[in-house]
Amino acid sequence: MVQTKKQKYLFLAFCLIPTFIMFSIFTLYPLFSGLYYSFFEWSGASNTREFVGFENYVKLFTDDIIPATIWHDYFLVVTKVIGIMIMALFIAVALTQLKIKEAPFYRIIFFFPNIMSVVVIGILWMFIYNPSLGLVNSGLEAIGLEEWTRPWLGDEKWALPSLVLPSIWAGIGLFMLLLMGGISNISKSNYEAARIDGASEWQQFWHITLPLIWPQIKISILYIVITTLNGSFIIVQVMTGGGPNNATHVMGSYLYQQAFTQYNFGYGATIGVMILVLSLITVLLLQFLLRREKVEY
Amino acid sequence: MKRTVGEMLVRSGIRLPLILWSLAVLYPIFWMFLGSFKTNAEIYANPWGIPESFSFQNFVSAWTDYSLDSSIFNSLIVTVVGAILCLVLAIPTAYALERVRFKGSHLLFTLYISAMMIPMVLGWIPLFFLLAQFNLLDNIFGLSIVYAISQLPFTIFVLTSFMGTIPKSLEESAAMDGMSPYGILWKIVAPLTTSGIMTVTIMNAIQFWNEYFMALIFLQSEGNYTLALAIDFISNEAQYTNAWGVLFASLVIAIVPVIILYSIFQRRIAQGMTEGALKG
Numbered sequence: 384m385v386q387t388k389k390q391k392y393l394f395l396a397f398c399l400i401p402t403f404i405m406f407s408i409f410t411l412y413p414l415f416s417g418l419y420y421s422f423f424e425w426s427g428a429s430n431t432r433e434f435v436g437f438e439n440y441v442k443l444f445t446d447d448i449i450p451a452t453i454w455h456d457y458f459l460v461v462t463k464v465i466g467i468m469i470m471a472l473f474i475a476v477a478l479t480q481l482k483i484k485e486a487p488f489y490r491i492i493f494f495f496p497n498i499m500s501v502v503v504i505g506i507l508w509m510f511i512y513n514p515s516l517g518l519v520n521s522g523l524e525a526i527g528l529e530e531w532t533r534p535w536l537g538d539e540k541w542a543l544p545s546l547v548l549p550s551i552w553a554g555i556g557l558f559m560l561l562l563m564g565g566i567s568n569i570s571k572s573n574y575e576a577a578r579i580d581g582a583s584e585w586q587q588f589w590h591i592t593l594p595l596i597w598p599q600i601k602i603s604i605l606y607i608v609i610t611t612l613n614g615s616f617i618i619v620q621v622m623t624g625g626g627p628n629n630a631t632h633v634m635g636s637y638l639y640q641q642a643f644t645q646y647n648f649g650y651g652a653t654i655g656v657m658i659l660v661l662s663l664i665t666v667l668l669l670q671f672l673l674r675r676e677k678v679e680y
Numbered sequence: 681m682k683r684t685v686g687e688m689l690v691r692s693g694i695r696l697p698l699i700l701w702s703l704a705v706l707y708p709i710f711w712m713f714l715g716s717f718k719t720n721a722e723i724y725a726n727p728w729g730i731p732e733s734f735s736f737q738n739f740v741s742a743w744t745d746y747s748l749d750s751s752i753f754n755s756l757i758v759t760v761v762g763a764i765l766c767l768v769l770a771i772p773t774a775y776a777l778e779r780v781r782f783k784g785s786h787l788l789f790t791l792y793i794s795a796m797m798i799p800m801v802l803g804w805i806p807l808f809f810l811l812a813q814f815n816l817l818d819n820i821f822g823l824s825i826v827y828a829i830s831q832l833p834f835t836i837f838v839l840t841s842f843m844g845t846i847p848k849s850l851e852e853s854a855a856m857d858g859m860s861p862y863g864i865l866w867k868i869v870a871p872l873t874t875s876g877i878m879t880v881t882i883m884n885a886i887q888f889w890n891e892y893f894m895a896l897i898f899l900q901s902e903g904n905y906t907l908a909l910a911i912d913f914i915s916n917e918a919q920y921t922n923a924w925g926v927l928f929a930s931l932v933i934a935i936v937p938v939i940i941l942y943s944i945f946q947r948r949i950a951q952g953m954t955e956g957a958l959k960g
Contacts (some may be wrong), residue, residue, distance in 0.1 A: 391780070394861040398776035399788070402769040402832070409829040413803030414811065420805060427809075428711055474701070477694050492702050494950055495709075498938055500890030502908045504913050507708050510924075516727040518708075541903050552704065606957050613799035617893050621912065635801050642805050643897055653785045655802030674815050 414659075415564045420652035437544050439653035447630055448637060449654075453661070454482070455543055459550065460611045461667075465605055466551040471603070475562035476592065490563070494556030501553075505621030508549040513537050513665035533553055536623055539630040546618060546631060550611075558603045601673045608669060613664040634658045703752035704761070709935070723924050736865075738929035742914075748905060748930055751910035754820050759888040759908055763881050766835050769828065771877070774839035775797055775865050779851070789840070792833045796956075800830065812899060818900040823927035831851045834956055842876025843869060856944055879952040883943050886938055907934050 393524060407435035422437055425432040443449055461543025474493060478486045496504065509519045514534040523531045535545040569592065577587050593600075625640060632640070634654060642651025715723060726732075740746045751806040756820065776782075776787050807819065816822025846869060854864050870877070894910040899905060905913065911930045917925050942949060 390861075391695055395780055395782055396771065397862070398772035398780070398865075402773040405769055405786075405793075405825075406832055409807065409809070409826060410800070412830075413806040414798065416806035416810075417802040437695055470701075474698065477698060481691060481694060483695070484697075487696050489702060491946055493703050494946075495939075495942060496705060497953065498886050498942060498949060500892065500908055502890070502911050502940075503935055506911065506931060507712060509915070511708060516724065518728060557953055557957060560950055561882060561957060563787045564954060577815065578780075602958060611796055613797075613801070616801070620896070635799075638801055638895070639893075643808075648706075648805055652805050654804065655799075655805065658799050659802050664841075665845070666797070676820065677719065 404671060417652045417655050421656050423649040424647075425649045427648055431651075442650060443657060444506070449657075451629065452632045452634045452637045455631060455654065456612060456615055458543060459547065459615050459633065460608050462544075462547045463550050463611055464607050466547065466556050467607055468603065470551065471555050471558035471562055472600075473527075474559045475566055476588065477558075479563050479566045480592075490559070495560055496553040497556040499553065501617045504549055504553050505618050506616060508537065509622055512545055537627055539627055542623055542627060542631045543680075546622060548562050549622070550618060551558050554607065555600055558607070560597055561599050561603050565599035566592060569595045580679070604667055604673065605666065605668055608665060609662065612658070634661070693759055711930055712931050712935075716925065716932045718814060718925055718928075720922060720925050732954055738925040739933070741923075742926045742929045742933070744911065745911065746914055746926065746930070747902075748907070748910055748933065751907045752906060752933065753904050755889055755907040758820050758827060759826050759885050761821065761824035762831075762888045763884045765824060765828035765882060766884055767877065768829050770835040770839055770880075771870060772865065774836045774843055777836070778840040778843045779848075779869075780861075789836075796835045796837070804894070807899045808894065808897060817898060818902075818904055820899070820904055820906070823887075823898050823906075825896060826898060828889045830894070831887060835880050836951060838880045838955065839873060839876050842873050842879075848870045857937050878945075882949060882950045883956075886941060886949070889934075889937065 422434060422436060423432050424435045424438070433578050436445070473490070477483065478489060482534045483633050512515065513533040514520060514532075514537070517535075519535060521533040523529065533541060538540050574587055577591055579679075583591070612634075614635070616639065619633050619636045620639065623631040625636045635658060638654040638658070640653050641647045641654060711728060714731055715727075716731075716738050718731045718737070719735065719737070720837075722731060773792075777785055790830070811817040811822050811826070816824070816825065818912075850868060850872070851864050854868050857860075859867070890908065891906075892912065895906045896910050898907060901911070907930070911927070911934060913932055914923065914927050918924055
């Protein structure tokens with residue numbers, strides 16, 4: 384190309400610098416600054432910021448609610464991974480392997496909740512769980528299981544498990560598509576060879592489909608874990624606000640409560656650092672656990 | 681090929697869960713639409729059935745009593761400004777990262793991509809005070825900027841992969857003809873990336889239209905509420921006023937634009953999201 388070095392660098396600067404400045408101001412600076420805030424006690428007014436060293440971290444380790452919030456987050460992670468992966472895998476196999484005429488219809492329907500607003504999903508499900516009007520309790524009454532009815536989201540024991548179903552409901556579609564993409568890339572000859580050898584459908588699934596879509600399975604699990612740890616507080620905030628009696632607080636919703644409703648910004652930032660550290664450790668650990676020789680036939 | 685009875689049974693056995701799950705997805709959404717036409721009395725008497733008569737009273741009430749019109753307007757502004765700003769910032773960077781060779785390009789790309797995996801909740805506390813300093817707190821334009829930057833890594837990622845498919849010879853011959861790199865970027869590369877730009881913009885727009893938590897933190901006065909916040913507000917109030925019909929009407933208003941976009945761009949949206957996840 385006919386251009387001098389200087390022109391090239393000017394063009395690069397034009398392309399990269401404004402974007403990078405904005406990115407630094409609104410993403411990088413807040414992250415590092417959050418780390419810095421975690422060493423202060425601060426109620427938001429500028430003259431009251433007080434350096435307290437590791438005091439917030441000491442508080443973090445002695446706060447009774449913190450272990451509960453971590454447990455709740457990982458409870459959601461594990462139940463969501465299991466629920467979504469089993470259902471998405473089943474649907475993906477059914478829609479690709481068995482020649483179902485209306486497969487595109489299912490694909491379009493199942494994916495739709497993935498692009499619904501969490502507010503809409505949360506409120507819809509609050510209704511489904513509504514003690515007097517809701518679908519769950521009316522359904523249980525209709526089939527004669529009246530003793531099972533309960534105020535699902537108001538029950539300390541059942542509120543957290545009740546959040547799993549809406550998350551699975553809203554999450555399946557994306558992973559179904561990811562897995563379908565993987566399955567449709569598997570060459571037909573693999574299955575033909577297996578059939579000639581007399582392998583049953585189950586054997587084909589375990590020995591061909593599953594190993595060959597392992598990369599997609601791994602990505603899906605990682606993605607569910609990351610999005611849950613980084614975003615589970617949104618549905619919690621909409622549906623229960625962390626209640627009843629902190630029974631559904633996750634790390635993020637507790638951060639929100641500490642920082643933005645009780646104005647403990649320093650402590651809130653400390654919780655944020657914990658979220659960051661835990662999610663990084665979890666992702667690294669998972670990548671190690673899920674590593675597996677790449678299979679090629 | 682002839683099908684055995686056993687095979688047919690397996691087939692219908694597999695269809696059943698598919699049909700049940702379709703009902704589980706569709707019925708609540710369908711029922712939300714029905715509820716928006718019911719009076720409160722009817723919602724109590726017959727929560728899950730078909731309304732006796734279709735009334736638009738809930739929509740009128742949402743519009744006038746809960747000033748949903750201004751929330752819709754705010755959501756529109758945030759969506760449009762956020763999506764445009766995101767594109768303006770992402771297109772040049774994506775092009776430079778994909779096509780111009782320079783030291784550190786790989787590092788910069790990695791930096792943007794890894795930002796997709798970092799939990800931003802820690803950053804929201806300082807961002808709150810930063811926006812206050814810039815007088816952008818409780819300001820829908822401030823929120824638009826925050827939205828645009830939050831989707832920047834994803835947008836850059838999708839655009840670079842689309843730009844990678846444009847043949848280099850087009851740019852080279854344009855450069856031969858004396859076109860400046862700026863001209864090549866805006867007159868050749870950008871138009872050829874239209875498909876990628878559309879995909880990513882539709883997804884960003886849906887994201888911004890739906891977003892709730894950042895709006896909750898960075899907006900405060902009711903006049904600035906986006907639709908998601910207004911709905912959350914009506915929902916909290918409905919616990920006491922039992923104005924469920926109005927709540928359903930506002931949910932319908934929030935979801936209809938998404939349904940319309942989805943029915944037109946279903947393939948694009950699905951493709952964009954899976955690609956984002958594959959890299960993320």
